[in-house]
Amino acid sequence: MVIVFVLAGLAAVATLVGLHWYVWRRLVRDTTAGPGLVRRVGTVVFVALPVMMIAALVAERTGAPFWLQRTLAWPGFLWLAVFIYLGLSLIAGEAVRPLLRRFLDRRTAAGAAVPPVPLRKTETVPAVSSEPQEQPTETPATPSTPDPGASPRPLSAPSRRLFVARVVAGTAATVAAGTVGYGTYGVLRGPRVKRVTVPLAKLPRGAHGFRIAVVSDIHLGPVLGRGFAQKVVDTINSTQPDLIAVVGDLVDGSVKDLGPAAAPLAQLRARHGAFFVTGNHEYFSGAEQWIEEVRRLGLHPLENARVELPAFDLAGVNDLAGESEGQGPDFAKALGDRDTSRASVLLAHQPVQIHDAVEHGVDLQLSGHTHGGQLWPGNFIADLANPTLAGLERYGDTQLYVSRGAGAWGPPTRVGAPSDITVVELASTA
Structure with missing residues (x-):
């Protein structure tokens, strides 16, 4: 087993090095005419940033000093996002290269000509004579005219390759920087509110319109801190929900490092309170300490537990990652012996837990x-690993709603998956 892990690790490192070599070659080596300052600086950058990226990941997972995590996180994680889109853009550029070369060849063949020769002075040889010598006169050079039968002189192959390499590399760099810049802005400005109506057959008419603010994956850490937490809290409170559900991955770090960043959660306001269940990242960060911390902040942790609200049962189960610590999900404990004639809502971090929810007659999983x-x-990739990637879907008599989350892990960047806080409005069908 150890050998398998070692081989897998070596394969991953080799792949990462190979991909960086490809991007360096297309972006630095192919765009410079030869060894020089620009190529040396580019090479240093392509060594330093990948090292910082790996160091940022290792520092977060090993609980390195928080100042070091913060120092490495911004350049390291942003490089990860930039590198992804540089690679994709350059790979797409491989299809453009031959087309651009062909276009240049046709333009050269259609219009290239030898430029006219500038004016020059005639050379004179002093004559050995007793007669007065004439002053040399300036005569115009006769411009050379292209031979109609001769082929025009094309752009040299090295110049053409350099021009094409620079066009493709410049375009790829612009696309990557623009994509990551916009995606980072989308995260840092804070999540937007999304609203969805979910009909529940067992919900009493008196609870029609009950609003649950669902927030997941805030990921407070070395990049997203107290200011971001405050934006999330203000956005949730602005929806005036009846209940708040924090469904895991609140933090990436210890209470010692991130307690001040999470402090704004104490400002959450809802008529029936705020509830919390663990995500897999809580078990990387000290789940027991965080459960106590969110309780201190006024949230109600649901550790394989259930509360009976006036209109429905609200249950929560631990994340699957807790199994390694003997704290995994226990559906029987959370949902057993309940009145099945009442509607039930389950908080469970991972969508894959829907199959257990179906077996236990849950009406809605968040x-x-x-x-x-x-x-x-x-x-x-995420769609292959999860029964539902985002949004609302039905599994038998159970509905599953998956939020895209409020924050981001690793790069503070989202592309094609904008962050959200969802207000789930329950509707009675009675």
Whole structure:
């Protein structure tokens, strides 16, 4: 087993190095005429940023000093996003290169000509004579005219290759910078409110229109801090929900480092309170400490537990990552012995827990975890790993709603998967 992990690790490193070599070659080596300052600086950048990217990931996972995590996070994680879109753009550029070369060849063949020769002085040789010598006169050079039968002189192959390489590389760099810049702005400005209506057959008419503000995947950490948490809290409170559901992945770090960043959660306001269940990242960050911290901030942790609200049962289960610590999900404990004639809403971080929810007769499961893919085309991979990537779907008599999340993990960037806080409005069908 150890050998398998070692081989897998070596393969991953080799792939990462190979991809960076390809991007460096297309972006730096092919766009410079030869060794020089520009190529040396570009090479240093292409070594330093990948090292910082890996160091940022390792520092977060190993609980390195928080100042070091913050120092590495911005350049390291942003490089990850930029590198993805540089690579994709350059790969797309491979199809453009031969077309651009062919276009240049046709333009050269159609209009190239030898430029006219500028004016020059005639050379004179002093004559050995007793007669007065004439002063040399300036005569215009006769411009050379192209031979109609001769082929025009084409652009040299090295110049053509350099021009094409620079056009493709410049376009790729512009596309990557623009994509990541806009995607980062979308995260930092804060999540937008999304509204969805979910009909529940067992919901009493008196509870028609009950509003649950669902927020997941805030990911407070070395990049997204207290200011971001305040934006999330203000956005939730502006919806005036009846209940708030925080469905996991609140943090990426310890209470010691991120307690001040999470402090604005104490300002959450809802008529029936705010509830919390763990996500997989809580188990990387000290789940027990965070459960106590959110309780101190006024949230109600649901650790495989259930509360009976006037209109429906609200239950919550631990994340699957808790199984490694003996704190995994326990559906029987959370949902057993309840009155099945009442509507039930389950908070569970990962959408894959829907199958257990169906078996236990849950009416609606609220989840997060997927980020909607976060960075296109990551949505295709995330879609394969989850029964629902984002939005509302039905599984038998159980409905599943998956939020794309409020924050971002790794790069503070989203492409094709905008962040959201969802107001789920329950509707009675009675």
